[in-house]
Amino acid sequence: MIRVKVKKKLHGVKGDFWLEVxxxxxxxxxxxxxxxxxxxxxxxxxxxxxxxxxxxxxxxxGSVWFDSKKGINLPPQKRQVGFVFQDYALFPNMxxxxxxxxxxxxxxxxxxLELLKKVRLELLKDKKPHQISGGQRQRVALxxxxxxxxxxxxxxxxxxxxxxxxxxxxxxxxxxxxxxxxIPTLMVTHSWEEALKLxxxxxxxxxxxxxxxxxxxxxxxxxxxxRLEGEEVVLTVSIEGxxxxxxxxxxxxxxxxxxxxxx
Amino acid sequence: xxxxxALWLTIKLxxxxxxxxxxxxxxxxxxxxxxxxxxxxxxxxxTTLPLVLPPTVLGFYLLILxxxxxxxxxxxxxxxxxRLLFTxxxxxxxxxxxxxxxxxxxxxSGYRSVPKNLIEASWTLGKSKLETxxxxxxxxxxxxxxxxxxLSFTHTLGEFGVVLMVGGNIxxxxxxxxxxxxxxxxxxxYKTAHIYSAALLLLSxxxxxxxxxxxxxxFL
Amino acid sequence: xxxxxxxLVFFTFVKAEVIxxxxxxxxxxxxxxxxxxxxxxxxxxxxxxxxxSSGKGYAQIKAGAPYHVFFSADMKYVESLYKxxxxxxxxxxxxxxxxxxxxxxxxxxxPSQFPQVLFDKRVRxxxxxxxxxxxxxxxxKEALESYGLFDKVKDRFVLGENIAQTASYITSGAAEIGxxxxxxxxxxxxxxxxxxxxxxxxxxxRIVQGYTITKEGKNVDRFYQFVESxxxxxxxxxxxxxxxGEKP
Numbered sequence: 195m196i197r198v199k200v201k202k203k204l205h206g207v208k209g210d211f212w213l214e215v216x217x218x219x220x221x222x223x224x225x226x227x228x229x230x231x232x233x234x235x236x237x238x239x240x241x242x243x244x245x246x247x248x249x250x251x252x253x254x255x256g257s258v259w260f261d262s263k264k265g266i267n268l269p270p271q272k273r274q275v276g277f278v279f280q281d282y283a284l285f286p287n288m289x290x291x292x293x294x295x296x297x298x299x300x301x302x303x304x305x306x307l308e309l310l311k312k313v314r315l316e317l318l319k320d321k322k323p324h325q326i327s328g329g330q331r332q333r334v335a336l337x338x339x340x341x342x343x344x345x346x347x348x349x350x351x352x353x354x355x356x357x358x359x360x361x362x363x364x365x366x367x368x369x370x371x372x373x374x375x376x377i378p379t380l381m382v383t384h385s386w387e388e389a390l391k392l393x394x395x396x397x398x399x400x401x402x403x404x405x406x407x408x409x410x411x412x413x414x415x416x417x418x419x420x421r422l423e424g425e426e427v428v429l430t431v432s433i434e435g436x437x438x439x440x441x442x443x444x445x446x447x448x449x450x451x452x453x454x455x456x457x
Numbered sequence: 458x459x460x461x462x463a464l465w466l467t468i469k470l471x472x473x474x475x476x477x478x479x480x481x482x483x484x485x486x487x488x489x490x491x492x493x494x495x496x497x498x499x500x501x502x503x504t505t506l507p508l509v510l511p512p513t514v515l516g517f518y519l520l521i522l523x524x525x526x527x528x529x530x531x532x533x534x535x536x537x538x539x540r541l542l543f544t545x546x547x548x549x550x551x552x553x554x555x556x557x558x559x560x561x562x563x564x565x566s567g568y569r570s571v572p573k574n575l576i577e578a579s580w581t582l583g584k585s586k587l588e589t590x591x592x593x594x595x596x597x598x599x600x601x602x603x604x605x606x607x608l609s610f611t612h613t614l615g616e617f618g619v620v621l622m623v624g625g626n627i628x629x630x631x632x633x634x635x636x637x638x639x640x641x642x643x644x645x646x647y648k649t650a651h652i653y654s655a656a657l658l659l660l661s662x663x664x665x666x667x668x669x670x671x672x673x674x675x676f677l
Numbered sequence: 678x679x680x681x682x683x684x685l686v687f688f689t690f691v692k693a694e695v696i697x698x699x700x701x702x703x704x705x706x707x708x709x710x711x712x713x714x715x716x717x718x719x720x721x722x723x724x725x726x727x728x729x730s731s732g733k734g735y736a737q738i739k740a741g742a743p744y745h746v747f748f749s750a751d752m753k754y755v756e757s758l759y760k761x762x763x764x765x766x767x768x769x770x771x772x773x774x775x776x777x778x779x780x781x782x783x784x785x786x787x788p789s790q791f792p793q794v795l796f797d798k799r800v801r802x803x804x805x806x807x808x809x810x811x812x813x814x815x816x817x818k819e820a821l822e823s824y825g826l827f828d829k830v831k832d833r834f835v836l837g838e839n840i841a842q843t844a845s846y847i848t849s850g851a852a853e854i855g856x857x858x859x860x861x862x863x864x865x866x867x868x869x870x871x872x873x874x875x876x877x878x879x880x881x882x883r884i885v886q887g888y889t890i891t892k893e894g895k896n897v898d899r900f901y902q903f904v905e906s907x908x909x910x911x912x913x914x915x916x917x918x919x920x921x922g923e924k925p
Contacts, residue, residue: 244577270580277581283574287596296592297582342582525741543742625742626727627697640728643841644705645848645866 195220196254196346196378200240202247204402206231213237213247213402219380223372225393226382233402234382238348241380242277243270254345276339276347276377280354282331284323290334291319297342309337313367329360336368340375347372349381353388365391459649464656467634470545471613474552478560478609479602481553486564487590501565508558516622519551523623543625548633551623552613559608567601568594600672607668611661695723696897697743699734701750701886702841703774703813703858707916708748711909715900724900730839732810738763738891745894746901748886750774750840750858751812755887764889771904772918774884775859776816777873779844784853788874792824794854803830804846804855806837812884813840817856819881847871859917885921 199216213233226234239245241252243259246267252260259268284293294306310316313333315326323331332352339347352368353361369392372379383389389396389410396408418437419430422444429440489501507515523541524530533539541547571594579589595602617635624631626640634653641649700708705728712724727744734747735754739761747764748771749755755768778794780786786794795803806814814837821827835852837843844857848870862873890901903909910920 242577242581244580270577271583271585273581274583275581277578279574279578281572281574283572283578285575285578285593285597287593296579296584299583338582520740530741540741540743542740543737625737626729627743628695628725642849643702643728643839643845645845 195256197251198237198241199251200237200247201249202233202236202240202245204233204236206401211402215397215399215402215404217397217404219378219395221376221378222394223369223379223381223392224395224397225389226380226399227384227386227389227396228399228405229384232399234399235350237399238277238350238380238382241273241346242275242348243268243273274342274345276342276344278332278335278339278347278349278352280351282323282335282352282355284331284334284338286323289320289322290315290326293323293334294338294341297338299343306341309341310334313337328356329364332356332364333367336371340371340377344377347377347379349379351382351384354383361388368392459652461656462629463632463637464634464653466545466629466632467614467657468660470548470552470633471610473549474556474613475560475606475609477549477553478556479606482557482560482564482605483595486561486568487594489561490565490568501561504561505558507555508562512555512616512618513622515555516551516619519547519554519619519623523547523550542623543627543631545630548620548624548631551619552616555616555619556609556612559612560605563601563605563608564598567598567605570601571597603668603671607664611664614657614661695725696745696894696900697725697727698746698748698900699727699729699738699742699744700748701731701734701812702728702839703750703860703886704728704748705841705861706864707860707912707918710912710915711904714908714912715903718903719899722900728839728841730807730811733839735810743893744891745897746888747891748888749812750884750886751815752885752887753812755889758891759889762892764891765894766890766901768887768889770885770887770921772886772913772920774813774816774886774918775878776813776820776856776876776881776884777859777862778854778876779847779857779862779867779871779873780854781847781850781871786854788854788872791874791876792826795826795830800853801833802835802846802852803833804835804837804843804852804857806840806843806856811837811839811843812886813856813858814843816881816884817876820856820876823880863916886918 196219198218200213202213204211204213213236215237226237228234236245240247240250240260247260247262249262250260251262252258254273258264258266259273260266285296288296290310291303291306294309295301295303298306307316307319310319313336315330315333318326318330323334326334332355335352349368353364356364365388381392393410396410398405398408416432417429418432421428423441425444426441427444429442431438431440485500485504489497489504520542521527522529525534525540525542530541533541539546541550575593575597576589579593584592615635616633617639620631620633620636624633624636626632626636634657638650638653638657641647641653698708698712708726712726716722716724731749731751731754734744734749735758738744738747738758747755747758752768752770755764758764759766759768778788778791780788784799786797786799788794794800805817808814808818818827821830835846837846840858840861843855844861844867846852847855847857848867856876859873859875861867862871888904890897913920
């Protein structure tokens with residue numbers, strides 16, 4: 195069980211505002227959704243110990259990492275987090291294998307190789323980060339974080355640097371990983387689509403406050419047909435055995451799927 | 458036959474100076490690069506001073522500081538039997554101060570060029586600041602370290618004003634190449650002046666060539 | 678790298694005991710010859726010579742410079758050192774110096790036409806040693822003053838830090854004419870290169886040059902005495918010095 199209560203002053207483009215959030219989570223995949231500058235990354239960094247809130251309380255599985263009242267503030271080294279940075283932050287001077295082993299408490303080469311194998315990179319283990327592709331780097335960053343056996347996995351827009359196709363694949367992979375390891379995961383994104391695909395729970399943040407919480411209900415949707423009617427695209431789909439027609443304006447479609455998301 | 462002893466002495470002085478500066482510079486520049494305290498800023502200004510001060514000003518203060526009549530000078534002599542004025546040891550100390558910015562400046566920009574993310578990633582992976590420094594920061598700023606070494610080496614090679622003030626002109630101790638050139642010109646011994654000048658020129662030139670070559674290969 | 682390390686080791690071990698002598702720059706050639714004679718006679722000793730202005734030597738010895746014997750170009754600096762407790766022996770004169778007007782042969786100037794030659798159109802700069810700490814500069818200043826010329830020519834001065842540097846200003850062409858020590862003009866190199874005119878001795882105070890053993894000099898008596906030997910005196914005379922107690 196993880197308890198997060200954070201109050202921290204932020205300097206935004208439109209002036210100063212307070213990041214003030216309070217939530218609990220279990221071993222789920224929680225997505226922090228919000229526009230850039232809303233404080234979600236700061237929240238993630240506060241949990242990791244990379245930033246210090248003015249007030250608050252952070253407890254992870256029974257151990258207190260931060261308590262402003264009691265003056266407890268564990269340094270990042272003492273908090274068992276797996277942090278995946280937006281640009282992956284792989285160490286350029288180390289091979290992929292060395293990167294993965296870097297954070298292990300007990301250096302276990304076999305385990306590191308196994309992790310690399312899981313993301314199909316065992317053959318590239320001796321390559322340096324600059325010699326592999328963006329998607330491969332993302333996977334190394336993920337297994338490096340997992341190799342530390344974290345209490346919580348913190349993902350800061352991990353897929354934003356990838357192109358469309360690759361992102362879809364990686365979303366799938368990320369989800370599977372989280373299920374397999376059952377690690378409480380907190381991911382920051384500004385994409386509704388991504389949030390809906392991955393999250394067990396979505397926390398929407400705007401200007402430092404929790405705006406709403408959403409539990410996406412996943413209903414299997416089967417695509418049957420599509421056709422054009424003037425400016426409208428009409429999709430024929432089946433949901434729970436019943437056939438539906440969804441009509442979407444072409445322009446809206448071009449602006450992205452986020453429009454049809456629940457709001 | 459021209460005595461090249463002073464040339465070797467100069468190379469020895471420059472080598473020792475740049476190695477000491479590396480050891481001193483790594484923690485010092487680390488503090489200046491990352492600390493947000495106002496003291497770090499003041500320290501950065503102080504360590505840059507030798508770059509802009511006339512060497513004679515630096516030499517004059519060191520002369521007073523090293524003198525046997527000064528508290529530091531007498532303390533060192535009585536406690537350690539170490540004399541800094543007109544000795545090789547004193548020249549090393551003076552050169553370290555004189556060439557300090559040549560080491561700290563490249564190191565500071567090296568430290569600042571290492572992405573903050575890499576350092577934070579190392580912290581979140583449970584590594585202490587020291588281990589992060591050794592395993593992540595320093596290996597990713599190798600070229601800055603090399604620039605610092607070469608610059609402090611070549612800068613010390615050409616040191617003159619400070620040596621003149623605190624070193625005197627003692628064979629095997631403080632008679633460095635630049636002093637030999639100065640004396641040779643005074644004694645109208647242009648042959649010695651030519652040989653020493655050419656040696657310093659070539660040494661500096663090839664140090665810089667080596668630096669640029671290595672840098673290119675690292676970046677391409 | 679290994680090569681350099683070997684050198685380092687080499688230089689740390691080869692460090693013989695030496696007699697370190699600081700001498701006024703007018704002795705640049707004479708004392709070199711005397712030191713060579715001495716080392717031929719006593720090969721176990723090594724004499725190291727450091728030349729500069731007398732004032733600089735005085736200041737460095739007071740600051741703790743490891744010089745064993747000090748040859749000043751006047752008596753003032755050695756006497757002050759002795760009074761202030763930085764010298765072991767009571768200072769003794771070893772030679773009396775003379776100043777000359779000196780030009781390069783290829784300048785076409787005639788030094789014997791002094792003082793008119795200073796106003797020759799070809800003379801743009803006049804080299805003189807800094808009279809603040811170089812006794813030969815002081816003598817040159819006195820001479821110019823007794824001719825009543827000092828203020829008329831001082832705009833064209835280039836000041837040498839010591840008398841040897843002053844000479845090098847003329848040899849390198851930075852100045853067309855200048856005042857240097859007679860002893861310097863007697864060196865083979867300068868003798869070939871230039872012409873001089875001896876300034877009459879009554880135009881300036883006598884340049885009585887003195888020497889002493891500093892408080893650093895423990896085992897240098899042999900060299901100290903050698904300076905007064907007939908061999909050494911011959912060298913002084915050869916370089917145009919007048920010896921104490923002798924007529925020129």
